[in-house]
Amino acid sequence: MSNDTAFPAERLREVARRRTFAIISHPDAGKTTLTEKLLLFGGAIQLAGTVKARKSSRHATSDWMEVEKQRGISVTSSVMQFEYAGHVINLLDTPGHEDFSEDTYRVLTAVDAAVMVIDAAKGVEAQTIKLLEVCRLRNTPIITFVNKLDREVREPIELIEEIESVLKIDCAPITWPIGMGKHFRGVWHLQRARLMRFTPGEDKVSAQQEVIEGLNNPALDAAFPDEVARLRGDVELIQGASAPFDLKRFLAGEQTPVFFGSAINNFGVQEILQALVEWAPPPQPRDGGTRMVQPAEPAFTGFVFKIQANMDPKHRDRIAFFRICSGRYSSGMKVSHMRLKREMKLSNALTFMANERVHMADGVAGDIIGIHNHGQLQIGDTLTEGEVLQFKGIPYFAPELFRSARSRDPMKSKQLQKGLRELGEEGAIQVFEPFSGGDLLLGAVGQLQFEVVAARLQAEYKVDAIYDAADIYTARWLTFPDEATRRNFENEQYNRMAKDVDGNPVYLATNRYNLNILMEKWPQVAFHATREHG
Numbered sequence: 001m002s003n004d005t006a007f008p009a010e011r012l013r014e015v016a017r018r019r020t021f022a023i024i025s026h027p028d029a030g031k032t033t034l035t036e037k038l039l040l041f042g043g044a045i046q047l048a049g050t051v052k053a054r055k056s057s058r059h060a061t062s063d064w065m066e067v068e069k070q071r072g073i074s075v076t077s078s079v080m081q082f083e084y085a086g087h088v089i090n091l092l093d094t095p096g097h098e099d100f101s102e103d104t105y106r107v108l109t110a111v112d113a114a115v116m117v118i119d120a121a122k123g124v125e126a127q128t129i130k131l132l133e134v135c136r137l138r139n140t141p142i143i144t145f146v147n148k149l150d151r152e153v154r155e156p157i158e159l160i161e162e163i164e165s166v167l168k169i170d171c172a173p174i175t176w177p178i179g180m181g182k183h184f185r186g187v188w189h190l191q192r193a194r195l196m197r198f199t200p201g202e203d204k205v206s207a208q209q210e211v212i213e214g215l216n217n218p219a220l221d222a223a224f225p226d227e228v229a230r231l232r233g234d235v236e237l238i239q240g241a242s243a244p245f246d247l248k249r250f251l252a253g254e255q256t257p258v259f260f261g262s263a264i265n266n267f268g269v270q271e272i273l274q275a276l277v278e279w280a281p282p283p284q285p286r287d288g289g290t291r292m293v294q295p296a297e298p299a300f301t302g303f304v305f306k307i308q309a310n311m312d313p314k315h316r317d318r319i320a321f322f323r324i325c326s327g328r329y330s331s332g333m334k335v336s337h338m339r340l341k342r343e344m345k346l347s348n349a350l351t352f353m354a355n356e357r358v359h360m361a362d363g364v365a366g367d368i369i370g371i372h373n374h375g376q377l378q379i380g381d382t383l384t385e386g387e388v389l390q391f392k393g394i395p396y397f398a399p400e401l402f403r404s405a406r407s408r409d410p411m412k413s414k415q416l417q418k419g420l421r422e423l424g425e426e427g428a429i430q431v432f433e434p435f436s437g438g439d440l441l442l443g444a445v446g447q448l449q450f451e452v453v454a455a456r457l458q459a460e461y462k463v464d465a466i467y468d469a470a471d472i473y474t475a476r477w478l479t480f481p482d483e484a485t486r487r488n489f490e491n492e493q494y495n496r497m498a499k500d501v502d503g504n505p506v507y508l509a510t511n512r513y514n515l516n517i518l519m520e521k522w523p524q525v526a527f528h529a530t531r532e533h534g
């Protein structure tokens with residue numbers, strides 16, 4: 001048992017004040033800017049510009065492997081913990097841009113809520129669609145921030161309609177913008193019936209925001225003679241056309257509260273924090289395989305959702321990012337490693353405070369700890385205090401990019417296979433072995449994964465490999481109703497079949513059209529875009 005059984009009430013209080021979330025967005029929508037402003041409100045950084053500065057110069061301070069340096073991937077920005085309004089907020093970074101990878105998806109399996117940032121000029125973009133699909137797997141509640149209202153952007157009503165139709169989620173506007181671009185005046189808070197006035201260029205956190213209460217307040221007519229009629233019309237329209245915010249539907253992932261603002265001007269950001277604190281759920285129960293695990297339970301449990309390799313190349317060091325699901329972490333505690341069926345001592349776990357890594361003294365459900373290890377932890381691994389559990393919901397995602405790999409030196413083929421198998425098991429890349437033999441196939445969701453694997457094969461396994469393009473559009477894991485169907489299908493599609501690291505049958509499609517035809521032809525075969533670990 002954890003050492004806190006004497007103070008369960010204190011731990012329960014700690015759990016209840018946790019909010020663990022991620023920001024999802026398409027590159028350039030404003031995720032970094034919003035992160036920075038959130039940290040600013042949380043007091044985790046004193047000055048604006050810190051996160052952004054890091055974004056461009058992070059690699060200067062790290063001495064990790066080359067690829068990480070070039071890409072500026074940094075573990076320090078992977079998890080940011082800060083306090084706001086009596087709550088402990090864990091913000092998990094979802095790597096984007098060039099460093100988009102399976103990690104981006106997996107991070108979303110470890111959060112209890114997400115903030116979706118939409119660029120108001122561009123609307124719903126490709127990466128946002130993908131990331132939202134991943135949130136859907138667990139019905140994660142979504143808070144929406146429509147950003148950049150200080151620019152000439154699209155009509156708000158059109159954006160709402162696009163979010164609803166493309167992302168298939170109902171919108172409940174909480175604030176509504178008055179004007180845009182040069183004429184952006186502020187937002188009307190539909191629930192509180194008051195206007196918050198926009199003043200551009202706020203770098204600091206202004207304690208006092210100018211507010212006008214009541215839609216019929218003459219102060220509104222005086223302050224905004226040109227806009228007030230439209231505002232009154234808009235408010236009537238919105239309240240007539242959209243359903244009011246419904247906490248239950250939000251928590252079920254069916255409805256999203258929508259806020260408008262301008263992250264760079266620090267406008268509308270505080271409302272997001274407020275929504276997180278008031279509406280987003282505290283750490284949620286998790287499916288432990290045999291039963292649901294409640295965050296309030298005293299025994300420590302959790303799972304690994306991400307591995308960061310080569311923090312220190314000299315030590316082949318890896319950090320496993322671990323989400324605590326119940327109980328309490330304390331330094332030096334002994335836990336059971338479910339997959340390896342052995343005991344493990346957890347000491348010197350790391351937590352991540354905005355700018356630096358610090359050793360973690362204590363952690364409860366909802367917190368993320370970083371565990372140093374030398375490869376014994378893999379993505380999806382469960383640690384407990386003895387009870388046999390296997391947390392679900394940290395899947396492999398169907399890759400969309402493929403390469404074949406062969407060793408430049410034929411004598412090193414074995415070494416290549418070993419390296420790829422181990423990297424595949426660790427979750428750095430997906431490895432497929434074609435039924436027909438030949439080169440191993442690598443699958444990824446982001447280009448960076450190939451670069452990391454190539455660099456690690458060279459550094460850790462001394463293999464120089466050649467990576468060729470592969471004519472594959474995507475992969476689908478298959479399940480069959482019976483053996484006869486499996487045999488028939490595999491015989492017919494032999495040249496498009498492969499095995500994954502765990503020996504599961506996978507169909508490699510050349511394009512979406514062929515995949516659809518095949519699915520129609522074999523209705524009794526199930527084609528899965530994700531697969532559970534383990």
Ligand code: G4P
Nearest residue numbers: 026027028029030031032033147148150151262263264265
């Ligand atoms: P990302 O992490 O989602 O990729 O986006 P990021 O925050 O880096 O923002 C992308 C660009 O959009 C940046 O401009 C940023 O300054 C700008 N931006 C973010 N929020 C707002 C906003 O509310 N209004 C306006 N007008 N712009 C915003 P950049 O030119 O690419 O970078 P920088 O030169 O400003 O650093």
